[in-house]
Amino acid sequence: MFAACADPKAIEGLTWTLCYLTSGKHIDFYWSFVTVLTLLALTAPLALAMGFLGASAARSRVFPLRLLGKSYAALVRGVPDIVFFLFFVIALDQGIEYLKSLAVCEGGEWPWQGLEFRVCTEAKVPLGAASAAWHQAYGFGLAVFTFAFVFGAFAANVLFGAMNAVPNPQLETAEAYGMSQPQVFRRILVPQMCCCSCWG
C-alpha cells in the first residue's frame, strides 16, 4: 500500500508491522468486517419491520392474511438456515432474472431447462458486462433481503407473542371509548406490546 513497503527485505520493526497490517490481504480482511457490520446495520431494522408486518398479519381478522402471517413465521423458522443461505439466494436471483426476462427477452423460452437456468444475456442481473462493484452490490442486496426474510420470521414470532400478551380488556376498553380498529392498533396495542417484546 505504501511506497516504503515495496521491498520486504529493507523494512523492519514498526515499519514492517505497519506494512504487514496494510497488505492487500489485510485490507480485504478489514473490509469483510465492514461488510458484515453494514449488513447487520441494514438487516436489523428491516428484519424488525418484516417481523412487525408478519405479526400484524398473523393477528389480522382477515383469514388469508392471518394464514399468511402465521405460515410465514412457522415455515421460515422450520426450514434449516443452510437451505436459505445456500439455495434461497440462488432461487431469489433466478426469480428476479426470470421477471426481467419477461420484459426484455424475445422468444420467451422457459428458462429452467433441466438443471440449468437460462435467460438471454440482456436479462442477467446485473448484466454480465457490468463492473464487479455492481455484482457485489447486487449480491449484498440479495443477502440483506434473505437475512431480513429469515430473521423477520423469528422477530414475527416474538412480536406475535408480545401482541398476544397485551391484556384484552385494554383493547376492549379502547373500543368502548370509540376508537376504530386502526386506532386501537396504533395507540394501544403497539405501545403496550413494545414493553413485552423488549425481553424477546
Add this chain to the structure above:
Amino acid sequence: MKRLLLATALIAVSGAAFAQDVVRLGTEGAYPPFNFINDAGEVAGFERDVGDELCKRAELTCEWVTNEWDSIIPNLQSGNYDVIIAGMSITDERDEVIDFSQNYFPPAASAFVATAADADLGGVVSAQVSTIQAGYVAESGATLLEFATPDETIAAVRNGEAAAVFADKDFLAPIVAESGGELMFVGEDVQLGGGVGLGLRESDTELKAKFDAAIQSMKDDGSLNALIEKHFGPETAKF
C-alpha cells in the same frame, strides 16, 4: 407506467450494446497453488495464469469471480458465472451435471498426510467436502471427516481431530515441505479422476469448443507445461 417500461427498454438496449462477450470465470480462491488470493487481494496462482492465457487465445474478455466451493456448481448452472476454473477434477458424477473441457492439468496423484508414519488410514480421515478425495475416503471404509475449506482439513490433522488428510498431492507437497517435519506423507499415492478441466454449462457448447481449442494450442506449443512447472515445480507430471 409507460415511461417506466420505456426506461427499462432503454437500459436493456444500452446494456446489450455494451455486452461484448464477457466470460466470467468462477474460482474458489483458497486452493494454492491452483488458485488463491494474493497479497494484493487478487485471484492468483496457476489457474489465474492459465485462465488469462486461454482467454487471450480464444479472444474473449474475461473477468474473475470467487465463489464458495460448496455452491460452485449450482451457481454455474444458475448463470452467475460461465466457467468453473477451480482445480476441479473431471469425474463421471460431475460430468452428468456439467460439461468439462479437455484437461489443462494431467491426472494427478492424491496422497495421505499425517503427523506420524504409523497413522491409521482406516480410522478418521479428513477431506474437503464434495471432492473426489472425499468420495474415495467414504468408499474406502475409513471414517470421513469433511470440511468446507482445504485449510481446515490440514488443521484437523494438526490438532489430532483426524488421523490423516487425503487431498491432491500437489496441494499437500508445499505444506509438508514447510511443516518442518511435523507432517509427512504416509501410505501409497492414489490416482483419481481424469485430470483438472474447466467446468461449463452443458448448453454452452460454443464456449466449450473455444476453450478446448485454446487449451490444445497451449498444450501444443508447450506453454501449458511451462506454467505447470512454474507453479508446481519440475517434478510434477506434465503433458
